[in-house]
Amino acid sequence: MKIKLYSLVLLLFTATVFAQQKQVLTSIDTTKNKIGAEFKLTFKTSVDTASKVVFPKLRNFGALEVIQSYPIDTIKKNDRYELVKKYGLTQFDSGRYTIPSVKILINNKAFLSDSIKVEVANVKVDTLRQKMYDIKDIVPANESSDWWKYLLGLLLIAGLGAFVYWFLKKRQKAKIEEEIYKTPIEKATTLLNNLEKKELWQHGEVKEYYSELTNIVRNYIEEAIEIPAMESTTSELIEGLKVASQKKKMKLSKETIDNLFVVLKQADLVKFAKSKPMDFEITEDRKKIERAIVTLDKAIPVIVETEDEMLLNEMQRQEQLKRELEKRRKKRIVTTVVSVLLLLFSVTTFFVVTKGFDYVVDNILGHPSKELLEGEWITSEYGNPSIRMNTPKVLTRTDLTKVLPKNGLALIKDMQSFTYGSLADNFYIMVSTLQYKKDSSAGEQAEQPQIDLAKSLDSALQALEAQGAQNMIVKQEEFETNEGGIKGIKGYGTFSKIDGENQSSAKLYYETLIFGQEGGLQQIIIVHEEGDKYANEISEKILNSVELQKAQQ
Numbered sequence: 001m002k003i004k005l006y007s008l009v010l011l012l013f014t015a016t017v018f019a020q021q022k023q024v025l026t027s028i029d030t031t032k033n034k035i036g037a038e039f040k041l042t043f044k045t046s047v048d049t050a051s052k053v054v055f056p057k058l059r060n061f062g063a064l065e066v067i068q069s070y071p072i073d074t075i076k077k078n079d080r081y082e083l084v085k086k087y088g089l090t091q092f093d094s095g096r097y098t099i100p101s102v103k104i105l106i107n108n109k110a111f112l113s114d115s116i117k118v119e120v121a122n123v124k125v126d127t128l129r130q131k132m133y134d135i136k137d138i139v140p141a142n143e144s145s146d147w148w149k150y151l152l153g154l155l156l157i158a159g160l161g162a163f164v165y166w167f168l169k170k171r172q173k174a175k176i177e178e179e180i181y182k183t184p185i186e187k188a189t190t191l192l193n194n195l196e197k198k199e200l201w202q203h204g205e206v207k208e209y210y211s212e213l214t215n216i217v218r219n220y221i222e223e224a225i226e227i228p229a230m231e232s233t234t235s236e237l238i239e240g241l242k243v244a245s246q247k248k249k250m251k252l253s254k255e256t257i258d259n260l261f262v263v264l265k266q267a268d269l270v271k272f273a274k275s276k277p278m279d280f281e282i283t284e285d286r287k288k289i290e291r292a293i294v295t296l297d298k299a300i301p302v303i304v305e306t307e308d309e310m311l312l313n314e315m316q317r318q319e320q321l322k323r324e325l326e327k328r329r330k331k332r333i334v335t336t337v338v339s340v341l342l343l344l345f346s347v348t349t350f351f352v353v354t355k356g357f358d359y360v361v362d363n364i365l366g367h368p369s370k371e372l373l374e375g376e377w378i379t380s381e382y383g384n385p386s387i388r389m390n391t392p393k394v395l396t397r398t399d400l401t402k403v404l405p406k407n408g409l410a411l412i413k414d415m416q417s418f419t420y421g422s423l424a425d426n427f428y429i430m431v432s433t434l435q436y437k438k439d440s441s442a443g444e445q446a447e448q449p450q451i452d453l454a455k456s457l458d459s460a461l462q463a464l465e466a467q468g469a470q471n472m473i474v475k476q477e478e479f480e481t482n483e484g485g486i487k488g489i490k491g492y493g494t495f496s497k498i499d500g501e502n503q504s505s506a507k508l509y510y511e512t513l514i515f516g517q518e519g520g521l522q523q524i525i526i527v528h529e530e531g532d533k534y535a536n537e538i539s540e541k542i543l544n545s546v547e548l549q550k551a552q553q
Helices: 002-017 147-177 184-198 206-224 234-247 254-272 279-299 307-355 357-364 368-374 440-445 453-466 533-544
Strands: 024-028 032-034 039-048 064-069 073-077 080-090 095-099 103-106 109-112 116-121 378-382 387-391 396-398 412-420 427-436 469-480 487-499 504-517 520-529
Touching (some): 095 469, 206 254, 368 427, 368 533, 453 520
Antiparallel strands (some): 024 039, 103 109, 396 412, 427 520
């Protein structure tokens, strides 16, 4: 990165200090044209017959695109050749542009062409051939408001709260239903009482009532008599009950089995045939089920357990209780995690709707430019003549004296450079200052070298191109500091930077300020990713704070 920085400053110095012989004449057919029209840029040089001249092969001259590269015209004049090279350029956006200086090699020695300012104008509309209308009255704009976003967010949070409440109540209800009862008859009796309290059939939910009623009796038979009652049909259940009663020597009357069969058949008709029994029939069916459960429980032989069996059963019961407690603990953890995730999702959705997705990402995941903008800024002076400015970080001094040629150092009285970041980072700042020596051979009448700001800007942009900048768009305007009123030029635009290692391309935005005082040059360059709103605010804040010290004579 230091080598690239040195090349940038070196090009800047050579453009402002070392005068070179006019070996290349630059001209253009017109400095103002319409959008899409062709500018003809011409380079002319006169060389001897043994010289070798290489004109640039470029796709773009600054922001102008090359649409035609014409063959070189050769005109022989005595013992010299006059070479003329023309380029057809165009631009499809209106505005003022600068065709930058380019290198032309003559006998492997580089000569710079002149930069030329051109203007691309919009195509005028012929108002005589189209129908004209009166200007419409001013219509007051409706005041826009984001109230609906906040309402939507509140509705989402309220909906989430209602869902969590319903989910917890359902879990609580399930826990009550899964309560461990001491005996199957106790469980069945409790569930029958709870069923009556629900008043399902009184509210027209007859099918649900019979489903729960038959599930209670089937569960009781499966737990108490140990036959697969839940998976059996009504006929299979009755047949299995008869076989089990004989094995267990249960004394069941035919009336009990018939009543149970009748109620189960009635439930099948209600669930599958949409039968609608009368109210008294429903009440009677419930009584039959209750009597059948009580009769079955009394008919089950009482087994007297030995002490070893009681101990084994207690151990099994404790083990079952332990498993149930562990199961409930896991359910509580899952419920808590789900509730927290839903809450986070709801809050995130609320801010995405009201503030936008970028706001949520930048504030939760973080953004490098945002951290720079909101951090503690430093006010400091850099270089000589000094540049006072506010920056998010302190700039680091860079030594350039070791890389500049000795003949260049002989003309420089003082040179200082400071940087933060690099072109590979999300934000890059460079500040450099120069002071030139007077020409000692001229004595007291020596004058300070004149600074060509336009050429200095072109050299700075060429240095960026040498570091990998492509498809550069250049715009230029005057700049004046707020307090001192020192005038300079500002160059700005965009360029593409290609990363050869990752085979990726990034579009960067740059701004550069150049000031030329008597015997001194001051420059500021800022580069960051295009579209980074935080970086734009940083750049604007820095440039608004720039104040310069006048060069001492």
